[in-house]
Amino acid sequence: MPFRTRPRSPAISLATTAAAAALLAGCATGPQANPDDPLEPMNRAVFTVNDKLDQYVAKPVAQGYKAVTPEPVRTAVSNFFSNLADVGNFANNLLQGKGVAAAESFMRVAVNSVLGLGGLIDIATPAGLEKRSQDFGLTLGTWGVPSGPYLVLPLFGPSSFRDGVGLYVNFQFDPITYAEPAVRNSLFAANVVDVRTNLLGATDLLALAALDKYAFVRDAYLQRRRYLLGEGTALPDYGDEDDADNADGKDKGDNKESKPAAPAAAPAPTQPVAPR
Numbered sequence: 001m002p003f004r005t006r007p008r009s010p011a012i013s014l015a016t017t018a019a020a021a022a023l024l025a026g027c028a029t030g031p032q033a034n035p036d037d038p039l040e041p042m043n044r045a046v047f048t049v050n051d052k053l054d055q056y057v058a059k060p061v062a063q064g065y066k067a068v069t070p071e072p073v074r075t076a077v078s079n080f081f082s083n084l085a086d087v088g089n090f091a092n093n094l095l096q097g098k099g100v101a102a103a104e105s106f107m108r109v110a111v112n113s114v115l116g117l118g119g120l121i122d123i124a125t126p127a128g129l130e131k132r133s134q135d136f137g138l139t140l141g142t143w144g145v146p147s148g149p150y151l152v153l154p155l156f157g158p159s160s161f162r163d164g165v166g167l168y169v170n171f172q173f174d175p176i177t178y179a180e181p182a183v184r185n186s187l188f189a190a191n192v193v194d195v196r197t198n199l200l201g202a203t204d205l206l207a208l209a210a211l212d213k214y215a216f217v218r219d220a221y222l223q224r225r226r227y228l229l230g231e232g233t234a235l236p237d238y239g240d241e242d243d244a245d246n247a248d249g250k251d252k253g254d255n256k257e258s259k260p261a262a263p264a265a266a267p268a269p270t271q272p273v274a275p276r
Contacts, residue, residue, distance in 0.1 A: 034215075036150050036222055043152040047214050050157055054196075059203070062196040076120040078198065081191050083112045083119025085133070088173035092134035096142045101132035136173070137166030141229045150218055158221035 037043060066074070090105035108124040108131065116123040125131065140162050141147065148161030156167060171177050176187045210216035 034150075034218075037218060038149050039151065043150065043218075044214050046152040046154055047157075047217075050152065050155065051213070053155070054203075058192070058196045059200070061193055062200055065193050066197050066200065074194070074197065077190065077194050079112070079116070079122045080119045081194055082122070082131070083109060083116070084175055086112075086131070087175055088136075088170055089132055089134050091173050092136060092139045093132055095136075095139045096134065098132070101134075104129050105132055135163075135166055136169035137163035137225070138228055140166055141225075147222075147225065150222060158217055160222075160225070163225070 034040065086105045086109045090102050090109065093102035093105055108129045111124045111127065111129065112119045112122060115121075137160070145162050147163065151159050151161055151164055153159045153164060153167070159167065176184055176191075178184075179187065206213060206216065
């Protein structure tokens, strides 16, 4: 009787990726090695694959979507996914002990879902309910879990050991995860296209500005994550409102909306599109 193998869970896949990365930890050494990126040779290889997939698949699809879809429809789609993201924002703010931010996130979901036609219209923001974007990687950081080495994930892009684990939990917070497979996969695909469309301008700028795109993206990602944990300087928002973009209030960790004074690096073309 042939043996049957059980499908791998996402958690096991992430653990396998981390273990493989750890085996390569000694590959990037020498005076030019970045201490935050000991896995640079492997990361650069994955980044190159991701970049090609973005260049020949994701970006053309996003450009086509933008060309044929009226702006009000695109705005409604972005609002819909942003409303779903507030479920995760509520959970993570609550886990971080930020009661006011959690309450605002909960109220945003309630107001936009009921009065905003299921989230297609953003009623909450004009009503004064600020978006307080968070993710489980930031929650772990708030709890004192170190980020670990920088890690480029296939398809999802810039991350770290901590944020890679957080990515899996983010999916568990996303209501789409619990839909029927056909609906779930369609909505995930639509979310990817929506996020990539919103980043078209940023990645065009990145292609023109960066001599070393990999290093540019890595440094921007790490600087942004540190800032969101109150450990560094601010980076501007490039259109993905749920990449913890509201990040310049009195308490950096509250992720209030910011108006940074100086430009910085754009996110990667394959920035993770975990549930917003």
